[in-house]
Amino acid sequence: MKLVKRLSALAFVGFLGLATTSCLNNDDDNDYSTFGFFPTTKIEVNQDSIMPAGKTTNVHVTYQKTNSCQDFIQFSLLQGSTAFKHNIGVYGKQSNSTSCTEGITLETKTLKFTPKDAGEYTLKFWTGNKEGSTSPKYDSIVLDIKAQ
Numbered sequence: 001m002k003l004v005k006r007l008s009a010l011a012f013v014g015f016l017g018l019a020t021t022s023c024l025n026n027d028d029d030n031d032y033s034t035f036g037f038f039p040t041t042k043i044e045v046n047q048d049s050i051m052p053a054g055k056t057t058n059v060h061v062t063y064q065k066t067n068s069c070q071d072f073i074q075f076s077l078l079q080g081s082t083a084f085k086h087n088i089g090v091y092g093k094q095s096n097s098t099s100c101t102e103g104i105t106l107e108t109k110t111l112k113f114t115p116k117d118a119g120e121y122t123l124k125f126w127t128g129n130k131e132g133s134t135s136p137k138y139d140s141i142v143l144d145i146k147a148q
Contacts, residue, residue, distance in 0.1 A: 032096050037089040038063040038070070040125035041106060043141045052148045053118045059111040059141070061125060063090040069100035075111050078126060078136075084119055087138065089126040118147040 042062035051057045061075070071093055078087040088111070115121055124138035 033093045034096075035073070035091070035093050037076075037126055038065060038072070038092050039128040040064075040090055040139055041127070042108075043123070043125055043139060045141060045143065050143055050145065052146045053115055054148055056112045056114045057143060057145075059113050059123065059143075060108055061088075061090060061111050062106050062108045065092075065105050065107060067094075067100045067102050068105075069095040069097050071095070072107065072109055075109075083117075085122045085124065087124045087126070087136075113143070115143075115145050118145050120144050 040061055040063050042060075044060040044062075045057065049058060063072075073091045073093055076089045076091040078089050080087045090109070111123075113121075113123070121143045122140055123143065124140040127137045127139045129135060130137055
């Protein structure tokens with residue numbers, strides 16, 4: 001009786017494996033995305049709009065795209081960030097498509113910066129790597145955040 005149960009279970013697992021496996025090769029091998037950082041070209045903050053600690057200050061960040069298949073995902077903290085110094089990158093994706101149009105375009109997104117404490121914050125945005133090197137270059141802005 002145990003042998004029949006084991007064979008039934010084995011047959012069921014085999015059927016499940018066959019039912020979930022496709023013999024068709026209809027996967028689109030060209031449909032993928034790569035991810036990375038876009039170089040920042042400009043950082044703007046209206047000094048009158050710098051909010052106190054606990055409130056949001058809008059930082060306008062302009063970055064460079066090299067074709068129409070690149071899309072913004074989010075702002076990311078990079079290595080070397082501390083409590084009052086933030087290394088920030090514009091994180092995005094590159095879709096692999098034959099309909100991409102080449103050309104450099106600039107886009108601006110707003111970073112919503114909400115520090116918890118008062119103090120002087122340095123926001124350093126990745127602008128690319130130093131020529132012939134993997135060492136990053138940054139453009140920075142300093143925000144003097146007051147207490148509430």
